[in-house]
Amino acid sequence: MRKRTWWIWGILLLAAAGMWVWAVGSRDKGQDEEKDSIRLGILLYRGDDTFISNVRQALEEQAKLYEQENQIKVVLNIEDAKESQNTQNNQVERMLSLGYDALCVNIVDRSTASTMIDDAIRADVPIVFFNREPVEEDLCRWEKLYYVGADAKESAVLQGQIVVDCYKEDPSSIDLNGDGKVDYVLLEGETSHQDSLIRTEWSIQTLKDGGVPLEKLTGGIANWERSQASALMEQWLEQFPGQIELVISNNDDMALGAIDAIERLQVKEKINVVGIDGTPQGVQALERGMLLGTVQSDRTKYAHGIFTIAAALALDEDPASKILLEDGRYYWTDQEALVK
Ligand code: GAL
Numbered sequence: 001m002r003k004r005t006w007w008i009w010g011i012l013l014l015a016a017a018g019m020w021v022w023a024v025g026s027r028d029k030g031q032d033e034e035k036d037s038i039r040l041g042i043l044l045y046r047g048d049d050t051f052i053s054n055v056r057q058a059l060e061e062q063a064k065l066y067e068q069e070n071q072i073k074v075v076l077n078i079e080d081a082k083e084s085q086n087t088q089n090n091q092v093e094r095m096l097s098l099g100y101d102a103l104c105v106n107i108v109d110r111s112t113a114s115t116m117i118d119d120a121i122r123a124d125v126p127i128v129f130f131n132r133e134p135v136e137e138d139l140c141r142w143e144k145l146y147y148v149g150a151d152a153k154e155s156a157v158l159q160g161q162i163v164v165d166c167y168k169e170d171p172s173s174i175d176l177n178g179d180g181k182v183d184y185v186l187l188e189g190e191t192s193h194q195d196s197l198i199r200t201e202w203s204i205q206t207l208k209d210g211g212v213p214l215e216k217l218t219g220g221i222a223n224w225e226r227s228q229a230s231a232l233m234e235q236w237l238e239q240f241p242g243q244i245e246l247v248i249s250n251n252d253d254m255a256l257g258a259i260d261a262i263e264r265l266q267v268k269e270k271i272n273v274v275g276i277d278g279t280p281q282g283v284q285a286l287e288r289g290m291l292l293g294t295v296q297s298d299r300t301k302y303a304h305g306i307f308t309i310a311a312a313l314a315l316d317e318d319p320a321s322k323i324l325l326e327d328g329r330y331y332w333t334d335q336e337a338l339v340k
Contacts, residue, residue, distance in 0.1 A: 037073035038314040041095035041103040043088055045132060047080030049224060050253050051277045052106060052131065058303030059104070066311060074311070085109045092116045096123040101314030104128045104306050110192065113138040117145065126313040130306050133194050139329065144313060148305040148331045150297035152198035155276045158337045159199070160206025162274055162293035163246065166339075167212045174212060176245045176270055182212055184246040185236050186219030187229050187254040196221075199250045199276060217244060222254045229257025230264075237265050247273040252282030252294055259290045278338055286340050293339040305331040 042059060044052055056078060063074040077095065081088035085108040095103060096119055103120065105127050107113055113134035120127050126144035139145050167174040167182075175182050186204075189196035207214055217240050222229035229249065236244060249255035255275030262271055275282050278296020285291040309319040309331065325331055 035072070035315055037075065038101045038311060039075040039077070039099075040310050040314060041091075041100045042076055042078040043091055043095075043103060043105045043107075044078065044080050045088070045106045045108045046083050047078075050226075050279050050281060051224075051251065054279055054299050055106075055131070055302055055306075058299045059307060061300075062303045062307040066307065072311075072315075081108050083108055085112055089115060089119075092119060096120065096125055100125060102126045102128065102310040104130060104310050106130055107132045107134060110134050110194070114141075117141055120144075126310075128306055128310045128313070130302075146309050146313075146319065146325075146329045146331070148302065148309065148333070150302065150335055151332045152195045153202045154332075154335055155195070155295045155297070156199040156202030157206050158295045158335060159248070159274055159276055159293070160203045160210065162295075162337050162339055163207055163248075163272070164210030164212055166272075166292065167210065174246065174272060176272075180213060181215040182245050183215050183217050183240070183243050184248055185217050185233070185240075185244055185258075187232065187247065187249040187258060188219060188221045189224045189250040189254070191221060193224075196250050200248075203248055222257065224251050224253055226253045226257040226260065229254035230260040231257075233258040233261035234265060237261060237267060242269055244271055247271060249273065249275045251275055252277040252279045252285075252291075255291060255294070256281060256285055259285060262290075278336075283338065286338060289340065293337060295335050296338050298334045298336075302333040305333060 042056065044056060047053060060076065063076050066072065067074050079091040081091065088108050092103065103125060105116065107129060110132045117127070117138055121142050128146045128148060130148040133147055133149055139147060163174060172178055186200065188200055204214065218236055220232045222232055247255065247258045249258060252275035255273050258273055272292040273290065274292050275294040278294045282291060282294045286294060305323060308323045312319040312322045319325065320328060323331060
């Protein structure tokens with residue numbers, strides 16, 4: 001008899017526990033459905049990088065637009081890692097501990113993403129990486145990891161094609177001294193950045209495939225930076241006086257650095273310079289006739305991609321129902337060649 005009473009009490013207790021779990025679960029669900037604000041962390045590898053600061057601005061615009069269209073308050077916390085992965089890891093940890101709904105990470109060192117991915121998985125906070133692409137094995141470790149960027153091969157092919165088109169229309173516009181070869185110098189971004197390697201390879205390949213007779217004079221790494229590129233270009237102009245006909249740059253800022261050196265040294269001969277990014281500064285140089293061409297990535301679409309995915313994740317919605325993704329986790333922004 002005593003034994004039977006214990007059984008009954010046990011079953012009652014189990015039922016009560018079950019109901020409690022169900023009640024808490026549905027209360028949390030209810031809260032998510034009613035969410036009227038989201039908190040997103042934006043982590044930048046270097047805040048004073050021209051292209052990145054343009055994307056940042058566009059992200060702020062997206063947040064405002066989203067608030068107006070959805071009546072959902074958006075809190076954006078933007079942090080600058082100033083090129084330190086350690087600093088960025090600490091920023092990530094802090095945001096995770098503060099319960100941010102999603103993080104958008106422009107990672108400093110793309111080969112070390114696994115540390116922050118571990119932290120994010122533990123805290124169950126999704127990450128949208130952008131511009132600096134983690135390796136595929138890292139990105140595939142969790143279904144709440146995404147990547148937004150501009151396809152590096154596409155940028156390079158478009159850049160190369162600008163020169164090919166000019167050459168085909170009038171070879172002397174590219175082979176400036178008419179000696180049957182185009183002497184060029186190459187300005188490259190960070191060695192560890194996927195965009196540098198792919199852009200260099202495909203830009204040169206496109207020029208070769210397009211029949212431009214290339215001859216490399218020299219090249220160097222200027223880490224996307226205008227001042228570093230300017231210093232290199234000054235050196236090359238002194239080393240190869242009157243010889244450089246074309247500057248191929250992995251981005252606009254370095255192209256602008258090369259132009260700074262050309263202007264500083266008051267070089268009389270024409271030199272063609274091509275960049276990538278289509279930053280406002282790059283477009284200005286294009287309009288001044290100093291830049292032959294650039295490849296603009298649509299920064300509104302870029303920021304829209306990052307923001308849409310992050311906001312959906314923050315609201316527990318499926319990003320794929322909001323925006324077209326490749327392989328379920330990649331969003332590539334549109335690009336176009338700009339020439340004067
Ligand atoms: C590249 C861009 C560069 C620089 C770099 C930073 O895609 O073209 O200008 O911003 O990203 O990661």
